[in-house]
C-alpha cells in the first residue's frame with residue numbers, strides 16, 4: 106500500500122515536471138506543493154471586495170493587462186525603479202490600474218502558507234476568477250503553473266492593450282495578435298459589466314459620438330464629465346450603468362440601448378459583424394457566461410513562462 110502510494114506520487118511528480126517542461130498549464134499544478142492555495146487567495150479577495158466592491162473589477166482588469174503584454178507573466182506588477190522601467194506608467198495603466206496592495210496581501214498570505222512556490226502571475230489568474238465569482242458571475246477551473254517575468258515592456262503595454270478609441274476592426278486585430286478570436290473579444294468585453302472608467306476615456310464618446318442615447322449622455326454622463334479636456338479628467342462613471350458591481354449580462358443589454366460608456370464598447374453593437382453575438386448575450390446570461398469562461402481560459406494561456414524560464418518572485422513588485 107505504501108509502495109503503491111509512493112509509485113503514485115512519483116508518477117504524479119513526473120507528470121507535473123513533464124507538464125511544466127512542456128510549457129503546459131494545469132488546474133492541479135499546486136495541489137501537492139500548496140494545497141490551501143485557493144482558500145488562501147479567496148479569503149483575501151473576499152475581504153478586499155467586502156471593503157470596496159470595485160476592487161473585484163480592478164483585479165479582473167489587472168489579469169487582462171498582464172496577459173496582453175508579453176503573456177501572463179506578472180510583468181504588470183513590477184514597480185519602476187531608477188534603473189528599471191516597468192509597465193505601470195504605460196498609457197492604458199497610468200493613474201488607472203489598481204489593486205496592487207491587494208495583490209501584495211495575497212502574496213504575503215500565500216508565502217506564509219507555502220514559501221517560494223506560487224508565482225505572482227498565477228495569483229493574478231486566481232484573483233481574477235475569484236473576483237468574478239464573488240460578484241455573482243460564473244466560475245471556472247483556473248490553469249496554473251506560470252512563472253514570473255524578470256522583464257517588463259512599457260512599449261508593448263502601450264502598443265498591445267487596445268485603447269478606448271478603438272474601432273471594431275482595431276479591437277479585432279489587437280485580439281487576433283494574441284491568438285484570440287472576435288468571438289472571444291466580445292465575450293471578454295463583458296468584463297465591463299463591473300467597474301468604473303475615467304472621464305478622459307469616455308469624453309469624446311459622450312460629446313462627439315452619435316451612437317449614444319441622448320438623455321443617457323446628457324444627464325448621467327456629461328454632468329460628471331466636463332467637456333473641456335483637463336477638467337474632471339479623473340471623474341468616474343460605471344461601465345455598466347445598471348448593475349456596476351454585479352457580474353451579469355447588463356453590459357450587453359446596455360449596448361443594445363446605446364448605453365455603452367466607451368466608444369470601443371459601443372463599437373461591438375453598431376451595425377457590424379458582432380451585433381448578433383451582443384444580442385445573443387443580452388438575452389442569455391448562460392450563453393455569455395459559457396463563452397466568457399472559455400475565453401478567460403484562452404486568455405490565461407497566452408505565452409506563459411514555464412520550466413526554467415522566469416522565476417517565482419518573492420515580492421510581486423520586484424525581481425528576486
Ligand code: HEM
Pocket residue numbers: 159161162163165166169200201202203267268269270271276290293294296297299300301302303304306344367369
Ligand atoms: C475590448 C477592449 C478593451 C478596452 C478598449 C478596454 C478599455 C478600458 C478602459 C478605458 C477602462 C477604464 C480605465 C480608466 O478609465 O481608468 C477599462 C476598465 C475596465 N476594464 Fe477594460 N477594456 C477592454 C477589455 C477588457 C477585458 C478583456 C477585461 C477583462 C477580462 C476588462 C476589464 C475591465 C474592468 C473590470 C474595468 C474596470 C476596472 C476598475 O474599475 O478598476 N477590459 N477598460
Ligand SMILES: *[C@@H]1O[C@H](CO)[C@@H](O)[C@H](O)[C@H]1NC(C)=O
Pocket residue numbers: 194195196199200
Ligand atoms: C503618469 O501620471 C502622472 C500623474 O499622476 C504624470 O505626472 C506622469 O507624467 C504620467 N506618466 C506618463 C508616462 O504619462
Ligand SMILES: *[C@@H]1O[C@H](CO)[C@@H](O)[C@H](O)[C@H]1NC(C)=O
Pocket residue numbers: 268270271272274275
Ligand atoms: C485603427 O486602425 C486604423 C487603420 O489601421 C489606424 O489608422 C488607427 O490608428 C487605429 N486606431 C486605433 C485607436 O488603434
Ligand SMILES: *[C@@H]1O[C@H](CO)[C@@H](O)[C@H](O)[C@H]1NC(C)=O
Pocket residue numbers: 308309310312313332333
Ligand atoms: C469633438 O470633435 C471636435 C472636432 O473633431 C474636436 O475639435 C473636439 O475637441 C471634440 N470634443 C470632445 C469633447 O471630444
